[in-house]
Amino acid sequence: MPAMHIITKPLVRAATAACAALLFFGTSAQADTMTAEDFLPVEAAQARLGQLLFYDKIMSGNLNISCATCHHHDLNSADGVSLGLGEGGYGLGPDRLSGLVGNTRVAERIPRNAPALWNIGHKDRRVLFHDGRVERDASQPSGFKTPAKGQTPLGLNSIVAAQALFPPTSAAEMKGQPGDNDVADAFARSFTEGWETIAARVRSKPAYETAFRIAYPHVKSPEDITIVEIVNAIAAFEMSEWQSFDSPYDAYVNAGKPLDPLAEKGRQLFFGEAGCSSCHSGPLFTDQNFYAAGVPQFGPGRKFDGNDLPRDMGRMETTRDPADAYKFRVPSLRNVALTGPYGHNGAYTDLRDMIRHMCDPVTTRANWTPGMARLPQVPWLDKDDFTIVSLADEQERQISKLDITPVEMVEADIDALEAFLNALTGETAMQRPLGRPDRVPSGLPVD
Known part of the structure; x- marks a missing residue:
């Protein structure tokens, strides 16, 4: 038996049967890779x-x-x-x-x-x-x-x-x-x-x-x-x-080059029992849809008419449909190991912590601390950064909207998934065609 079990938590709203089947049992098929022809042409x-x-x-x-x-x-x-x-x-x-x-x-x-x-x-x-x-x-x-x-x-x-x-x-x-x-x-x-x-x-x-x-x-x-x-x-x-499609995973798909054993175990989990590929699908490793993953909120939020709390209502801000509350677009996972912090607000600096959150948002939210975020210090902003965390009713609302049913995983499975996500890093990711210019026509300084 694999070291992972689907569990039930009373605070989590169950997804529909169809959604649950997609989210948590997933598919054994691997995602596609890509080539330069899959990109829009550029002069x-x-x-x-x-x-x-x-x-x-x-x-x-x-x-x-x-x-x-x-x-x-x-x-x-x-x-x-x-x-x-x-x-x-x-x-x-x-x-x-x-x-x-x-x-x-x-x-x-x-x-x-x-x-x-x-x-x-x-x-x-x-x-x-x-x-x-x-x-x-x-x-x-x-x-x-x-x-x-x-x-x-x-x-x-x-x-x-x-x-x-x-x-x-x-x-x-x-x-x-x-x-x-x-x-x-x-x-x-x-x-x-x-x-x-x-x-x-x-x-x-x-x-x-x-x-x-x-x-x-x-x-x-x-x-x-x-x-x-x-x-x-x-x-x-x-x-x-920013094109990148020469990762070890791409070499595995295109040429059959084996992944490292731990990354291979992670690949099997990702496309199989862990169900990650139900949302992180296709060549971009995202279905580009919107889900409520319950990432801990902090910061100023995004206030709008009908939302006066320092919270972020996600997709609902655009659609004004309460059914879209706290839902955010599924991010691409290509080069994910290079692009932390993670979550719509960067709540997790460590990739392993983000993996844990996607396994069991209820437990990880309970254990999350402000020190897990990475915020440049600004004294007059620091004092209000975590106001929303202290509002119990708001925390309950965020929990009640979850689209994820928690799963329990042992550390070995997290090791494997992390190894697979690292195998999505392009071999030439650090070698960009144009890079940073030394100067710009306005004469203003270049960062």
Whole structure:
């Protein structure tokens, strides 16, 4: 008998019979691998331009933060912390600090963990952000459903470009507060005005005009540079830069090269009795659906009309359907060993702790401590970081919504699953095609 048993806990809402069969008995089939042909095509000149824009702080309201600040090469396309410091901070990852006065003072932590960008350009990608607020939708004029609704621009080359529109619209992430700068003031009026203000900044730099002319044949003058060309270039960079499909697991699937014995045991558990592959399926190791996994919450949360607590309602924020409360998108597991902390808010720094949580969320929540998260210290934020943990009624609500029935596993099984997840790390993951540029056309410093 395998050293794992399905158990029943009275606090856990049972999933439907069909869902339970999928979640906890799983399938013996292995996930597919992928090739370069499975990615959306990218123009090399656009990717090179996107690399510059990705690292250029000209995209932020106060000219102090770039896309790369939270998705840096040195941190494997993420930022290495549970909840990052965006607008007002300086430095990278765990070493990032807040300024002390004015718009250099961080007002709040970014409420969700910065997702890694590995294989973001795969053709199967249909939904992005932890709550899925950007998704492919052929019924929309732009081809995408987004928070901008009818203001979503036409001509976007991918869901990745649609996603790239929105970090600059966030006060905590990139734009700052109205009154701080022209970008924040413009976004206070409309998405369209905010994006146009960013585009005007970019096209005012002669070096960018030249790069856009090379990347886009239709660009004949600075006025032809719009937010669409900007985010399409950023998407081209992200989609080409973060491809990774040469892991030991891929070698096993493609060439029959055996995994290490412990990783092989983990593979059998993952695709078999542990049931991991029911949600972490396909070549991306995600079904891109939404489930309530009960990851412990902390930080500022995401307040909206009907939610005034410092909590994160996940998919419900987008759909406003109570049935979606506390549900988050299943993350891809490729290169997962490189991209902790884990969970929608980075509650677990250690991969083994995340595995344990997915086995038995009830027990791990009870044993979770704030020290298991990795938060840059900001004294005026530290005091409120864990307010939600002290609210017993809210903790019960989160438990009551679980889509996971706990299973009990011995340490040997956790060892094996961890070994298999490490076998999803690409052999060349640390060797990116373009990497970090030394300088950018705005002349602003590069992190």
